[in-house]
Amino acid sequence: MQAFPPRRTTSTITSLELRGxxxxxxxxxxxxTVNLSVHGGEIHALLGExxxxxSTLMKILYGLYxxxxxEVRINDQPVTISSPQDxxxxxxxxxxQHFMLVPSLTVAENIALGLRSSRGLRLDLDRVSAEVQRLAELYGLRVDPKASIWQLSVGxxxxxxxxxxxxxxxxxxVLDEPTAVITPQEVDDLFAMLRQMRTEGRALIFISHKLREVIALSDRVSVLRDGRLVGTFATAGKSRSDLARLMVGREVVAARADNSHPTEHAGSVALELHGISAQSDRNTPALHGVxxxxxxxxxxxLAGVSGNGQRELAEVIAGLRPTSAGTIKLAGKELMGNPAERANAGISYIPEERMRDGAVLEFSVAENLILRNHTEAPFARGPLLDRSAVDQAGRDLIQRFNIKTPGPHTPLKSLSGGNIQKVIMARELSREPAVLVAAQPTRGVDIGATAAIHQLLIELRQRGGAILLISEDLDEILALADRIAVIHAGNIAAILPHAEATPERLGLLMAGVASEVT
Known part of the structure; x- marks a missing residue:
């Protein structure tokens, strides 16, 4: 393949079939035995818990499995796809969903990466840049071909x-959760571009947990459940509740907090941050006087586009990252100490990277459920664990939090992502924390588990818990939050009561367009 491929004005893929x-x-x-058909000139949504x-089906289509x-058929002809190159x-x-880009390279260099140059050993980045510029103008994808990736926003x-x-x-x-980390304005731009591609005859497969977007964008939708195709339907006429029922096989009721009168239930200040500054992993400023x-x-x-200081702020509160300035108070007392001491003081933490920071995948479900207390009674018997106490606590929490697992001894790695998240939630909420820091608690989690997690957060709030909900999903923020703070470039751009927060206003703040917000 040359680094400067031929231009095509129309799509030559008129149909794709995955048969059996x-x-x-x-x-x-x-x-x-999944059957899926996609036509040129349509946006086809793919849903499922x-x-x-x-993901397995799309990895087969892309040659990863x-x-x-x-068999796979393109334009009614069987094809073999052995690799992504095929x-x-x-x-x-x-x-x-997680971009495959090299941060230190430019836009043009990333696009040309892996392609043979038409000039032999010499790079032809000028030709690449010219073609990138043409495509960018054609589809409204504003980007500078000479900019380094690390300089660019997520959008x-x-x-x-x-x-x-x-x-x-x-x-x-194929677009896998393409709106997970971009602002509402960028979502609008993305959808306009996808509709233009549909008009040109291209076929698009759109994977999303956001049913509102599926209904707004797609022509048809295919639903998978437990590895089988439930069916393929015209999107027109389907409601969000219809699609949710098809996905999980039962009625799904979305949890929503009563945040119409927040001052009536809010109590005294539980967590207070004043002038918090901190460095990133690259030793550059990440938080500026929060x-x-x-x-x-x-x-x-806490709303914001990924990479604007959310992770650093959560880690500062949990005691996992030092501050360079500022104070943190819990119930009026300055908070010091390591993560264990902060947990004992009443702070629970659901980390953004649940597999890496929130669980030990090789341990059993029961062992993960008591990780915070494994050195204390009733779980510790001298230097050893009291296995019967661990198992009993595991069974109790599995039942209380409706965790789908064969039993307490099942290795955590055997559970679905949603149930692993529920294990972490169960462990942290069972401590009845004064403050819960929940970072991206439903990222990558299906609609049924999301509803369950939202309900757990609402119930903690009703019991008087203080919750800092860090999420890049504005629908989640608007459904649950009493007040909404927007973080941009490590600064708090604004704090709005729920009644004054709209997706448009929040999106402008998330993009750093503070002058547009009155």
Missing amino acids: ITKRFPGVIAND NGAGK QPDAG AIARGIGMIH EQQRVEILKALYRGAELL TLQVRAGEILG
């Missing part, structure tokens, strides 16, 4: 991923 796709892993059938088989049975060569592109990096796929001639594009208060019986939402 079956994929087995040890102990589980991820895809069970965690573990339903969506090989099916145990079934997929790209056949006009299939995939925009992953701009997503544009680079899309440009990279288009540059390689993608005629069928001042916040969270009251008992209140959910304070």
Whole structure:
């Protein structure tokens, strides 16, 4: 493939079919004779809970997995896709939820990466930049080809991923949770671009847990449940509750806090941050004099585009990251000490990276549920664990928090992402914390588990707990928060009562357009 591929004005993929796709892993059938058809000139949504088989099916389409049975057909001809290179060569592109870009390289260098230069050993980045600029103007994907990736916002990096796929001639594009980390204004721009691509005849597969977006954007929707295709339906006429019922096989009631009169239930200040500054992992300033208060019986939402200081702020409160300035008070007393001491003082923490920071995947479910208390009675018997006490506590919390697991001895790594998150929630909430810091508590979690987690947060709030909810999902923030703080570039741009917060206003603040907000 040359670094300057031929231009195409129309799509040559008129149809894609996955016929009878079956994929087995040890102990589980991820895809069970799945049939899926996608047409050129349509946006086709793919829905399903965690573990339903969506990712496996798309990895087969993109050549990352090989099916145990079934076939892929393009324009009614069977094809073999053995690798992502095969997929790209056949006009299939995939925009992953976690971008595949090299931060130190420029936009043009990332797009040309892996392609042969048409000038032999010499790079032809000038030609690449010219083609990138043409595509950017054609699709409204504003980005500077000479800018380094690390200089770009998350939304701009997503544009680079899309440009990279288009540059390689993608005629069928798979987008995995493309709106998870961008502002509402960027979502509008993205949808306009996807509709333009549909008009040109391209086929798009749109994977999202956000049912409102699925209904607004897609022409048809296919629903997977437990590895099987429930059905494919015209999106028109389907409601969010209809799609949720198809996904989980039962009625799903979204939890929503009563935040119409927040001052009536909010109590005294439970957590107070004053002038907090801290460094990032790269030893550059990440937080700049952050001042916040969270009251008992209140959910304070912290909204922002990924990478604006949310993770650093959560780690500062939990005692995992030092501050360079400022004070933290819990119930009026300055908070010091390590994470264990802060937990004992009444702070619980649900980390953003649950697999890395929130759980020990090799341990059992019961062991993970008592990690905070494993050195204390009744779980400790001298230097050893009291296994019967651990097992009993595990059974109690599994039942209380409706964790789907074969039993307390099951290795945590065997559970779905949503149930691993519920284990972490159960462990932290069972301590009845005075303050809960919940960072991205439902990221990558299906609609059923999301509703359950939201309900747990509401119940803690009703019991008088103070909750700092850090989320990049504005729907989640607006459904749960009494007040909403917006963080941008390590600063608190504004704090709004729920009644004054709209997606448009929050989006402008998240993008740093403070002058647009009165």
